[in-house]
Amino acid sequence: MRRKLIPILILAGVAVGVPLALRARVGSDQKPEFQTATVERGDITVTVSATGTLQPLTTVDIKSRAGGRVDVLAVDIGSIVKPGQLIAKIDPTDTLANVRTAQADSAASRAKVEQANTNLRLQKLQSEAQIRQAEEALRSARARLAQAEKQAKVQPNLTKSSIAQAQAGYDSAVQALRQLETATVPQTRASVHAAHDEARANLASAEENLRMLEKATLPQERAQAQAAYDQAKANVEIASKNLKRQRDLRAQGFIAQSVVEEAENRYELAVAQAASAKEKMDTLEAQHASSLQSARHRVEQARAALANAQRRLETLEADLSAQVSAAKARVAQAKAQLENARAGTVQDQLKQDDVAAARAAVLQAEAALASARANALQIQVRAADIETARAQVASSDAKLQNANTQYEQTVITAPRAGVVLQKYVEQGTLITSGMSAVTEGTSIVQIGDISRMFVDVLVDEADIGSVEVGQHVDITVDAYPDELFEGKVTRIYPQAETVQNVTAVRVTVEVENPDRRLKPNMNASCEFRVDEAIGVLMVPAEAVKEDEEGEPTVTVLEGGKPVVRPVETGLSDDTHIEIRSGLKEGETVVTAVVMPDEGRAPGRGPQGRGGGPGGPGGRRGPMGGMPRGR
Numbered sequence: 001m002r003r004k005l006i007p008i009l010i011l012a013g014v015a016v017g018v019p020l021a022l023r024a025r026v027g028s029d030q031k032p033e034f035q036t037a038t039v040e041r042g043d044i045t046v047t048v049s050a051t052g053t054l055q056p057l058t059t060v061d062i063k064s065r066a067g068g069r070v071d072v073l074a075v076d077i078g079s080i081v082k083p084g085q086l087i088a089k090i091d092p093t094d095t096l097a098n099v100r101t102a103q104a105d106s107a108a109s110r111a112k113v114e115q116a117n118t119n120l121r122l123q124k125l126q127s128e129a130q131i132r133q134a135e136e137a138l139r140s141a142r143a144r145l146a147q148a149e150k151q152a153k154v155q156p157n158l159t160k161s162s163i164a165q166a167q168a169g170y171d172s173a174v175q176a177l178r179q180l181e182t183a184t185v186p187q188t189r190a191s192v193h194a195a196h197d198e199a200r201a202n203l204a205s206a207e208e209n210l211r212m213l214e215k216a217t218l219p220q221e222r223a224q225a226q227a228a229y230d231q232a233k234a235n236v237e238i239a240s241k242n243l244k245r246q247r248d249l250r251a252q253g254f255i256a257q258s259v260v261e262e263a264e265n266r267y268e269l270a271v272a273q274a275a276s277a278k279e280k281m282d283t284l285e286a287q288h289a290s291s292l293q294s295a296r297h298r299v300e301q302a303r304a305a306l307a308n309a310q311r312r313l314e315t316l317e318a319d320l321s322a323q324v325s326a327a328k329a330r331v332a333q334a335k336a337q338l339e340n341a342r343a344g345t346v347q348d349q350l351k352q353d354d355v356a357a358a359r360a361a362v363l364q365a366e367a368a369l370a371s372a373r374a375n376a377l378q379i380q381v382r383a384a385d386i387e388t389a390r391a392q393v394a395s396s397d398a399k400l401q402n403a404n405t406q407y408e409q410t411v412i413t414a415p416r417a418g419v420v421l422q423k424y425v426e427q428g429t430l431i432t433s434g435m436s437a438v439t440e441g442t443s444i445v446q447i448g449d450i451s452r453m454f455v456d457v458l459v460d461e462a463d464i465g466s467v468e469v470g471q472h473v474d475i476t477v478d479a480y481p482d483e484l485f486e487g488k489v490t491r492i493y494p495q496a497e498t499v500q501n502v503t504a505v506r507v508t509v510e511v512e513n514p515d516r517r518l519k520p521n522m523n524a525s526c527e528f529r530v531d532e533a534i535g536v537l538m539v540p541a542e543a544v545k546e547d548e549e550g551e552p553t554v555t556v557l558e559g560g561k562p563v564v565r566p567v568e569t570g571l572s573d574d575t576h577i578e579i580r581s582g583l584k585e586g587e588t589v590v591t592a593v594v595m596p597d598e599g600r601a602p603g604r605g606p607q608g609r610g611g612g613p614g615g616p617g618g619r620r621g622p623m624g625g626m627p628r629g630r
Contacts, residue, residue, distance in 0.1 A: 035592040036557060037540045039583045044571045045532040047474075048466050050507070052457030054477070054522040056448030057510070059421065062087055063434035063441045065402075065409035066095045073427040075445060081414040088444050090410040090431070099407050102400035109396040113389040120382040127376040134369035141365040145358035152351035159345050166341035170334035177327040185320045192316045196309035203302035210295040218288045225281045232274035239267035406433070414447060421520065422446040448520060453513045454490065455524045458504035461496055466530040468492070473509045474527040477518065485518070487511035489528070531571055537583060538576040542591040544569060554583060555590035562590055 072089035075081060246263040249255045424443045425431060434441030455475060459467055469492060475485040491508040498504075509526055511518065539554060544567070547553050552569045555562045570578030583589070 031596075033594040033596065034557065034562065034590050035594065036588045037543060037591050039537055039539055039579065039585055039587045039589060041535050041585055042538050042576065043532065043534050044536065044538055044573050044576055044578050046530040046571055046573060047527040048459065048463040048530055049525065049527055050457040050459045050463075051523065051525050052455045052509075054453050054511075054518055054520055054524050055456055056418075056421070056450050056520050057452040057454060058416075058418075059446055059448045060415060060418070061424075061443040062412060062415070062445050062447060063443055064088070064090055064412050064431060065434055066090050066092070066406040067431055067433035067441075068092070068094055068410070070425055070427050070429045070431060070444070073423075073425070073444075075420050075423070077420055077423050079420040080418075081420065081447060082417050083414055085414045087412040087414055090412070092407060092410040095403065095407040095410055099400070099403040102396065102403040106393065106396040106400045109389065109393040113386065113393055116382065116386040116389040120379065120386060123378050123382045127372070127379060130372040130375060131369070134365065134372040138362070138365035138369050141358065141361040145355070145362050148351065148354040148358040152348075152355045155348050155351040159341070159348060162341040163338070166334065166338035170331070170338045173327070173331040173334040177324070177331050180324055180327045185324065188320060189316060192309070192312050196306070196313045199302065199306040199309040203299070203306050206295070206299040206302040210292075210299055213291060213295050218291070221288070222284060225277070225284050229274070229277035229281050232270065232277040235270040236267070236274045239263070239270040243267045412444065416447070416449065417451075418447040418449045419516075420445050421448045450513055450516055450518070450520065453511055453518050453520070455487065455509040455511060455526055457507050457509060457524075457526050458497065458499065459507050459528070461503045461505060463528075464492070464496075464505045464507075467505075467507060467528050472529045473511075474529070475509065475511055476525045477522050479519075479522060480517070485511050487526070533571045533578050536570065537579040537585055539579055539583065539589050540591050541572060541575060541577050543589040544577050554579070556583070557588045557590065 068091040070088055071091050072086075074086045074088060081087070243260075243263040243266075246255060246260045250257060250260045423445050429442075431442035431444065455473075467489060469489050471489045473487040473489060475487050476483070477485070487509045489507060490510045493506040493508075496503050496505045511524075543554050544552050545555070547564075547566070552567055553564050554567050556565050557563075565582055567582030568580040570580045572578065
């Protein structure tokens, strides 16, 4: 920014310049004294001044994610630390317990995922089974409805048929009772008495046959068999003698061979008959024993038959009475069935009710099928449960990771290089976690990066327009007054501040500090380079005046005489003004005129004209002062 220093003359005599002052003294014997300067080349720098304090480029309060007792504090104030260097160790007991709890939660979450997967598979199977069952139940209900409708359709005919059948059964039962009472009972009574008489006669006959067999028949047969056997033996002897005689006669040739053969046949026949008679005698006793046993058995059978006939006779009336009672019961049963069949007309309405119930069952089965299909949506719910369980796994893993991080944070290391500026705790102090939801946590130490620092300054609002980000700044500190540090503007705050009724804007100036000589909170003075002119003609600020029209002029000594010359000015600092035209290098200019006979007024300097540095017409510096150059 280019600035022009235009002095404002506050005295009326100054307005007319040096020539008027000289003319006022014409004729006087005393000559004025001229204070002069030479026009020369040099550098002019326009600056804005401000003061502030040095601050580290960055500061970090070191906290721990883990709370507990500080077992080790490895640094102290002023310690230079490197990234990863040990700062402190926290008792890991609580954080290790948190890690184990988080591990258990993570394992439980994974088990829930498996359980959710199993539930999903079971839900699919159950839903499919429920749908199949509901479909089968619906088919069955529809079949029952069709059957009920058919039954309701044929029920009137069945009712009529049942009534007719029951009527026929009743008529038959009445007829059977009548037949029993009028015919069957008398016939049965007569038959039983006849059977009893016949059994008695049969017993008497069997006993007589046994007696005859024992007394007559068997002895006669035994005698006949013996006689037959004796006769057969005699016949054998006769036939044997006859055969011998015939053979002798044949041998003598008196008879033919056929006669011999006939004799042989008779002999063989007699032998066979004798053997048969012998065999009959041998088996006769066995036959007699069998005949006796059979006869005795027939007697026993006859006795048993008589006993049965006697018992039948004795129970006849009771049996007949029971048969009559049974027949009457059948009549009553048939009558009841007839009445039931006649009452069966109610079944017609019941079948209609069955149809209505079957239709309701169909509707219920359809609703059950719809419900089963709707329950299939539970599959999506189970799938969502899986996602929820997986999210829980992610949450548990995050908690486990956080717990591991907290456990790792029980060993606290430097996050960056720097210097320990403050130490907040001592070894053995109980600290809270920096991750607490109710507290900010306990700071352990503060580390600052002082390799690069910044100056925090307030710039007067009148000068802030001359300051911009990236602008070069010359910095001096009280500790090193003869050394100039270079910096640049890194930030201009967007809001002004009012301090002691003076409005200013906060500005941050960064400064390099490689040798770490600059310390935080040192006082620093900043000169913001607003503009500069290098190797230009310049004169002292006191040499430039204004004419009546307000244009800048300079009084030049030419041959020892003052000559007022108009000039074009440029930049100005606290002491010099740039001359762009009107002067040459090496010329002598008047900076002040001193009259020998004039005294000094109280509070005034030499009798010069025009404003000096910081006087009327000068620009204000920071906080109301003049801008100053180097």
